[in-house]
Amino acid sequence: MSMTSRAENYRGWALAALLGVCAASRAMPATAVATATTGPADGARLVRTYCGACHLPDGHGTLARIGDERKTPEGWVMTIFRMQNLHGLQLPATVRDTIVRYLADTQGLAPSEAAPARYALERRPNVPDLRLPGDLQRMCARCHSAARIALERRDTADWLKNANWHLAEFPTIEYQEGARDRHWWREASTTVPAELGRLFPLHTAAWAAWQRHAPIDLAGRWLVRGDEPGRGAYGGTAEIRRIAADEYRATYHLRFADGKPLDGHSHAIVYTGYEWRGTATLGDRAVHEVFAASPGGRQLTGRWFLADHAEIGADWHAVRAGRGPRIVLVSPRAIRAGTSARVTIFGDHLGGTVDLGAGLRVHVIHRGRASLVLQVDAAPHAAPGYRTARVGATSAADALAVYDRVDRLDVTPAFAIARLGGGKIDPVDAQFSVDAIEEVPGSAGKPQAVHLGALPVAWSIAPFDAQAAHDRDVDFAGRIDSRGRFLPAGAGPNPQRKFHADNTGNLDVIATLAPGDAGRATPVTGKAHLVVTVQRWNTPPIY
Numbered sequence: 001m002s003m004t005s006r007a008e009n010y011r012g013w014a015l016a017a018l019l020g021v022c023a024a025s026r027a028m029p030a031t032a033v034a035t036a037t038t039g040p041a042d043g044a045r046l047v048r049t050y051c052g053a054c055h056l057p058d059g060h061g062t063l064a065r066i067g068d069e070r071k072t073p074e075g076w077v078m079t080i081f082r083m084q085n086l087h088g089l090q091l092p093a094t095v096r097d098t099i100v101r102y103l104a105d106t107q108g109l110a111p112s113e114a115a116p117a118r119y120a121l122e123r124r125p126n127v128p129d130l131r132l133p134g135d136l137q138r139m140c141a142r143c144h145s146a147a148r149i150a151l152e153r154r155d156t157a158d159w160l161k162n163a164n165w166h167l168a169e170f171p172t173i174e175y176q177e178g179a180r181d182r183h184w185w186r187e188a189s190t191t192v193p194a195e196l197g198r199l200f201p202l203h204t205a206a207w208a209a210w211q212r213h214a215p216i217d218l219a220g221r222w223l224v225r226g227d228e229p230g231r232g233a234y235g236g237t238a239e240i241r242r243i244a245a246d247e248y249r250a251t252y253h254l255r256f257a258d259g260k261p262l263d264g265h266s267h268a269i270v271y272t273g274y275e276w277r278g279t280a281t282l283g284d285r286a287v288h289e290v291f292a293a294s295p296g297g298r299q300l301t302g303r304w305f306l307a308d309h310a311e312i313g314a315d316w317h318a319v320r321a322g323r324g325p326r327i328v329l330v331s332p333r334a335i336r337a338g339t340s341a342r343v344t345i346f347g348d349h350l351g352g353t354v355d356l357g358a359g360l361r362v363h364v365i366h367r368g369r370a371s372l373v374l375q376v377d378a379a380p381h382a383a384p385g386y387r388t389a390r391v392g393a394t395s396a397a398d399a400l401a402v403y404d405r406v407d408r409l410d411v412t413p414a415f416a417i418a419r420l421g422g423g424k425i426d427p428v429d430a431q432f433s434v435d436a437i438e439e440v441p442g443s444a445g446k447p448q449a450v451h452l453g454a455l456p457v458a459w460s461i462a463p464f465d466a467q468a469a470h471d472r473d474v475d476f477a478g479r480i481d482s483r484g485r486f487l488p489a490g491a492g493p494n495p496q497r498k499f500h501a502d503n504t505g506n507l508d509v510i511a512t513l514a515p516g517d518a519g520r521a522t523p524v525t526g527k528a529h530l531v532v533t534v535q536r537w538n539t540p541p542i543y
């Protein structure tokens with residue numbers, strides 16, 4: 001089977017598998033969803049029925065190979081996908097979903113085990129992969145991420161079977177791993193599985209403790225904050241209702257600081273007792289949610305992203321609403337001395353006097369249960385630096401900053417990869433944002449960087465080097481929009497380019513802050529490096 005057709009299979013399949021119940025039940029009343037939900041006994045029975053044809057009992061109450069591994073819901077989806085795709089396993093989608101739930105619950109990862117590689121589950125773009133120690137990095141993290149490995153647990157014997165399987169399935173691995181010049185297989189079949197079994201073993205104290213952990217009920221009212229690169233910070237509340245043992249519905253009342261609503265609703269399955277996977281609508285956008293509940297069940301954090309563009313999304317921090325007052329976000333987080341701005345404080349029980357610190361005069365425009373809208377006037381000589389926000393008896397340190405001039409613009413990510421689109425393959429965009437910084441005198445005479453967050457900048461692209469200028473990459477590789485989202489061009493040989501080259505490019509991405517907003521006589525600029533490369537053919541749930 002070619003990589004292309006496998007990629008196409010994955011694309012619709014993999015996310016649908018994780019969220020399949022949600023998609024299938026969207027039109028169903030909640031009671032239908034609840035009755036469709038199956039318990040652990042059904043999971044065990046279905047594994048025996050559907051997997052037992054090839055996997056024999058291992059004498060420990062589980063089936064050979066299947067009982068030897070623990071992984072994330074995404075990891076189980078990938079393995080079962082391979083059983084279908086390569087070994088001819090046939091099973092209805094509802095059965096597959098029940099099996100994934102059962103295996104993720106009984107053979108998943110503890111929160112602390114999944115934590116270091118969550119970026120891969122959250123599909124965060126342009127995050128450096130974690131580094132495996134010693135030779136493992138070169139042996140195992142060249143074709144796929146190290147995260148894929150760090151998100152599984154097996155003993156040495158099963159890691160060895162994994163190495164055998166790689167060699168059987170991809171015989172070219174020998175050449176790719178340079179086996180002509182070294183004893184690659186000797187290493188891959190001895191020291192590598194031993195090291196993996198030591199680093200990522202099947203039985204751990206963390207997993208044993210998590211299995212004894214009291215179940216978490218996520219139902220209730222939550223206070224939310226997050227930041228969407230290109231759009232800004234948002235805040236508000238979430239109402240979460242439990243509709244089955246491991247299934248929830250949520251209603252979101254969220255807003256950006258400029259008042260634009262980001263309301264929505266979600267339907268989520270919680271795997272392994274803490275892994276929230278939701279299918280949601282936020283504003284007018286279809287999104288997926290990958291959150292983790294904290295072990296105590298008081299926080300829900302992660303990332304949501306567009307269903308068709310995982311690289312576009314935002315982080316998500318939710319804390320349980322309590323009886324007391326609380327500030328979760330002040331936005332925007334900077335105001336220039338001598339100007340006025342509309343500022344929103346998101347939180348709960350925000351009664352009482354509002355004070356934003358020295359040099360800031362506050363006028364309350366609107367007081368809601370979970371937000372306060374303020375008109376704030378910064379005195380012309382207000383000292384630059386962070387301020388504590390106080391509302392009644394509650395406060396938040398360094399909640400906002402006053403500045404008089406911007407010294408620097410940090411563009412994030414500093415290095416990004418975008419990919420051309422073409423045919424059935426969507427492009428992979430790149431979203432940039434800025435953090436404006438003013439250096440103020442700090443303690444012991446050392447300058448202190450005051451982070452002002454995103455200010456309204458203009459975006460442009462330029463050649464990264466002389467070669468890119470000569471090849472006119474700027475004209476062919478794509479364009480950047482006013483929110484800092486780079487939209488790559490279509491793929492394919494381009495007769496307008498030398499040697500009919502593809503529309504790849506090597507670019508600088510430049511953010512420019514106008515003199516008026518920077519408090520300076522000249523504009524302030526910042527830049528990042530962007531490589532625009534060929535299509536991504538394969539989009540597995542974990543890279």
Ligand code: HEC
Binds near residue numbers: 053065079090165
């Ligand atoms: C038609 C035969 C067949 C069926 C049915 C089958 N498998 Fe497999 N399974 C295999 C073979 C062959 C291998 C070894 C090759 C491989 O790993 O792809 C394997 C390997 C595995 C492994 C080890 C994978 C690894 O990464 O080392 C797991 C886990 C697994 N299967 C789970 C399942 C589950 C769960 C089911 C039922 C939903 C299932 N299998 C059904 C044939 C099957």
Ligand code: HEC
Binds near residue numbers: 078079149170
């Ligand atoms: C030559 C490229 C290549 C190298 C090198 C490689 N892998 Fe893989 N690996 C793959 C591919 C491709 C897949 C996905 C196969 C599929 O699911 O169709 C994969 C899948 C996996 C999986 C997921 C298995 C599952 O059940 O879905 C694990 C775990 C893994 N590799 C571990 C390793 C380890 C450990 C090493 C180092 C010993 C390694 N890989 C080296 C190509 C590679």
